[in-house]
Amino acid sequence: MHIHHLQEKNSIANRFIAQLRDTSIQQDRMRFRRNIERIGEVLSFELSKELNYHSKSVTTPLGTAQINLPQEDIVICSILRAGLPLHNGILNYFDEAENSFISAYRHHPDNDEKFEILVEYLASPSLEGKTLILADPMLATGRSFVNVLKALESMGRPEQIHMVSVIGAKEGVEYVSENFPENTHLWIATIDEKLNERGYIVPGLGDAGDLCFGTKKQH
Template structure:
């Protein structure tokens, strides 16, 4: 797997990450969603540089311009619900992409520190020989990302796989490196060093789904 950690280079991306983490700014849910969306746009732009292109002729009022355009068929898949703003940011740039959505959540056992990943809803087009972009803003343990990928396999074998996350823990990054196909690419805005005892990224930013859409009742 190739890891593209955008925080290796200082850019305006760092400002959006800092605002996502800031406990005073993240109280504004609309700004929180918009910052994730903007990070999705940046990650999508960087990802686009790696895709295959073909020359295309574009007729202008004064002649014909030869322009290299992306030639791959793209499917964007996000993990509900936290993945929606990130999905929107990617879709702003890959606006011709097909779309898939999946729900994957942690189902805790009697021990609050252990859990299973449960997939309950999935809508997906054919993935056969297409480019799959799998988006989840928080890459904590990596188990949700893997469970989602495995749930998508009956829909066809993608030509290539790109994972997109906003913040990850090193443990989660190591997990996807060990469990995804070798030709997978990970595009991530920032990597934190630790997971706490409950499997949450630290320093992280909290629960991205709750911050974007409001707290949920547990059942």
């Protein structure tokens, strides 16, 4: 897997990440969602550099200009519900992309540390031969990404896979590296050291879905 870790170099994205983590700021849901969206835009710009391009002639008022444009058929697939703001950020840059939505959530059957990832909803176009961008702001254990990839197999085999995430844990990054095709690209803003006993990223930022949209009833 090709890992592109945004915070290895300083950029304005650091400010957005800091605000996402800051408990004095993150309770503003609109600002929290917008910061995830902005990070999605930054990661999309970096991702765009790895796409295939072709030259096109564009007519201007004074003549013609040649410009290289991306040529892939892109499908953006977000993992509901926390993935929606990230999806919007990616879609702001790849505005002609097709869109796919899938649900994946943690189910704690015994209300303890053990959990399973349940996938219950999928709406997607064909992925055959296309470029798939998988979006989920949190890469904790990595099991959601892996289960979603398995659920998408019936939609066809994409030619390229790009994963986009805001915050990950080293353990989750290693897990997806072992379970995704070797030529997959991971675009991630920052990677934290560890997971706690319930599989949440530390220091992380909390529950991204709850911070985006409010608390939910537990399954």
